[in-house]
Amino acid sequence: MTVGTDEETAQTPVVSLRHVRKVYAGGTGAPGSAGRRRVALEDITFDVARGEFVCVVGPSGAGKSTLLRCLAGLMPPTSGEALFEGEPLRSVPAGIGVVFQDYGRSLFPWLTVSRNVDLPLRVRGIPRTARADRVTEVLASVGLADAARQYPWQLSGGMQQRVAIARALAYRPDLLLMDEPFASVDAQTRFELEDLILRVRDSFEVTVVFVTHDIDEAIYLADRIVVLSRSPGVVSEIVNITLPRPRDQIATKGDEAFARYREHLLGLVMAR
Amino acid sequence: MWLFAALAAIWWVWSAGSRSVYFPPLKSILRVLWRQWVTGPARTELASSLEHLLAGYLLAAVIGIGAGALLWSLRHVREATSPYLYFLYVLPAPVLVPAAMTLFGIGFTMKVVIIAFAAVWPALLNTLDGMRGVDLVKLDTSRVLGLSRTRHVLQVVLPAAMPQIVAGLRNSLQVSIILMVVSEWVASTGGIGDYMRNAQESFDYLGLWSGIIVIAVIGTLANLLFVVLENRVLHWHYGARIVEGAR
Numbered sequence: 001m002t003v004g005t006d007e008e009t010a011q012t013p014v015v016s017l018r019h020v021r022k023v024y025a026g027g028t029g030a031p032g033s034a035g036r037r038r039v040a041l042e043d044i045t046f047d048v049a050r051g052e053f054v055c056v057v058g059p060s061g062a063g064k065s066t067l068l069r070c071l072a073g074l075m076p077p078t079s080g081e082a083l084f085e086g087e088p089l090r091s092v093p094a095g096i097g098v099v100f101q102d103y104g105r106s107l108f109p110w111l112t113v114s115r116n117v118d119l120p121l122r123v124r125g126i127p128r129t130a131r132a133d134r135v136t137e138v139l140a141s142v143g144l145a146d147a148a149r150q151y152p153w154q155l156s157g158g159m160q161q162r163v164a165i166a167r168a169l170a171y172r173p174d175l176l177l178m179d180e181p182f183a184s185v186d187a188q189t190r191f192e193l194e195d196l197i198l199r200v201r202d203s204f205e206v207t208v209v210f211v212t213h214d215i216d217e218a219i220y221l222a223d224r225i226v227v228l229s230r231s232p233g234v235v236s237e238i239v240n241i242t243l244p245r246p247r248d249q250i251a252t253k254g255d256e257a258f259a260r261y262r263e264h265l266l267g268l269v270m271a272r
Numbered sequence: 273m274w275l276f277a278a279l280a281a282i283w284w285v286w287s288a289g290s291r292s293v294y295f296p297p298l299k300s301i302l303r304v305l306w307r308q309w310v311t312g313p314a315r316t317e318l319a320s321s322l323e324h325l326l327a328g329y330l331l332a333a334v335i336g337i338g339a340g341a342l343l344w345s346l347r348h349v350r351e352a353t354s355p356y357l358y359f360l361y362v363l364p365a366p367v368l369v370p371a372a373m374t375l376f377g378i379g380f381t382m383k384v385v386i387i388a389f390a391a392v393w394p395a396l397l398n399t400l401d402g403m404r405g406v407d408l409v410k411l412d413t414s415r416v417l418g419l420s421r422t423r424h425v426l427q428v429v430l431p432a433a434m435p436q437i438v439a440g441l442r443n444s445l446q447v448s449i450i451l452m453v454v455s456e457w458v459a460s461t462g463g464i465g466d467y468m469r470n471a472q473e474s475f476d477y478l479g480l481w482s483g484i485i486v487i488a489v490i491g492t493l494a495n496l497l498f499v500v501l502e503n504r505v506l507h508w509h510y511g512a513r514i515v516e517g518a519r
Contacts, residue, residue: 074412091415098416105409110431110508119427120417153512167417 012086013047014175014207015071019080020044022066039232040066041077046226046238048209050174053201055218056211056226059269063233064211068179071209072098084175094124097168097206101180103160107152107167114139114148117167124171138166141200158189165197169204176201178210182217191249194220198247215269219261220247227268236268296478305482314467318486321452321463324380325490328387329448333441335388336395340437341425343396344403361397365390365451369458378459386455391444398440402433435509438502445498449491464490 021043026036040063048054058064069075070082073089073096082089084096092098100106107116114135121131139145142162152160161181168176178197182190194217201208212218218225222241229236241261243252252258280298287297308314343350369386376382406429414428430437456465464483471479503510 072416074415092418094418096416098412100409100413102409105407106413108410108413108428108431109512110434119419123418123420123423151508151511153508153515 013083014050014052014085015048015209016083016086017044017046017071017080018083020067020070020077020082021079022063022070022075023078041070042232042234044080044233044235046235048175048207050207051205053198053208053210053221053223054226055222055224056209056228057213057215057218057265057269058228058233059230060213062228062230064213064228065179067228067233068098068177068209068211072096072177094171095174097171097173097176099161099164099168099176099178099181101183103152103157103164103181103184106164107160109151109153111151112148113144113150113152113155113163116152116163117170120167120171134170138170141169141203142166142196156189158185158193161185161193162196165200169200169206172204172206174207176206176208178208180212181210183213190217195249197221215262215265216253219243219258219265220249220252225265227265229268229271236271239265239268293475293477296481300478301481301485304478305485308479308482309486317463317467320380321456321465322490324383324387324456324463325448325452325494327380328384328452329391329445331384331388332391332444332448333395336392336440336444337399337437339392340396340399341403341430343400344429345425350400357393357397361393365447366454366458369455372455373459378461382459383452383455383463387448387451390451391448394440394443394447395437396440398443399433399437402436402440403429405436406432435506438506442495442498442502445494446491449487449494453487 020041021039022041024038024040026038044067046054056064056067066075070077070089071084073082073084073092076082076090084093087093108119111119117135117138118131121134126134135148136145139148142165144159144162144166147155147159147163152163155163165181181197182193185193197208197210198221200206208221210218210221219241225239225241226235227237227239228234239261243255243257243261284298287295288299290297309318343353365386368389369382372382372386372389376385410428410432414424419428452463453465453468456463457469458465460466460469464486468480468483471477471483
């Protein structure tokens, strides 16, 4: 890793969006949709610095998932620029990890947990013994040391999402993108996973962009929150969250400042 | 299993005193079955039928999966050929037997070609369909993890499509057994079909009945073997489905 060794690298934002606009062309095959264009993102501009935890919130239909797909290099913007470490994104770079909302669809059910995690390491040509160590280490860091030989579908939803997180972290990405990763687990599990992601983010020194519709979750996790407004998606405000770290489910969420952030953000998200 | 035993017992008892040449006693049928197919001369017919079946089916499976995967990857070829594929698919293979006989003679090759031609379609079309229907999240995941094209196809698309490919292969197996009998029946150079046509022409109803039972047994055993292999290949699929059902 080159973190901090080079002045210039340290100052290059991990992610940089410049006037990103995304328009979905109509006529997707559905009758009557011909020629109807839908603007999903409009003039989105912001940077994410190395080590930052940025949450993106907004009402549904605000283009959150579209934004994440552009950030991942899965989809090119219609106009504007999406840069990863200073380079325009043309495909998914090796230094980006992505965790999708639907772990059941993202994990490969024909592979065991350890083989799921191992796959991106094989792709990168890492020697076998190093891979085995890496898999053990990353599974332990998400609390799944004992589940290595099981299949994902044998695990609970929360544990499956841990597998997906482990797989995304296994190849030590510089940037971790998460698309509403905890939206399909119960509240208790969600809190555990929130704390887990804060922990691994520290130990893996990874920059995180985290999309969610849950304002409390965003405030709890983030250094900064990018608020998207109702479609067409524009950035209505970027809010700095200065709550002290390490954060704590009870103390942080009971903080007066937390309540003030909540009120402010709710106002932004609900605004028409 | 108890139902099978009960039905066989009813048949046995009910047919025991039969004097009809068309519906001989089960006991006599089984005696002929033993003398002809197990210890007697019809063993060679059985063996050549199984050779036709195995060669034709394996050829259909390999070509079906291979061509299905190829068409999946070449969109333009797929769009250009798809009307012709369906045209060939709906053509009943038995009508091709005479043409195949002029092209390939009446021997082993002709039978294998006919079986393979008829059985290739379920395998091919299910492979194509299964590969096209892979979950978009899995395709995105594959890109995110950085899989090369080869790995993407072999380690994501094919396994994800495997339940449907296997369903196609099962269908192909049934078609193969039908065409095995039909091609032998017409070409009269050996095989169970040939044996049965001879039996029919010489009013040997015991032989005819024994042939029916042999074909039924072959079909059942082939299916059983298929299920065993299927459960090995798709254990993750059925495991996941059971878990889903329980939730």
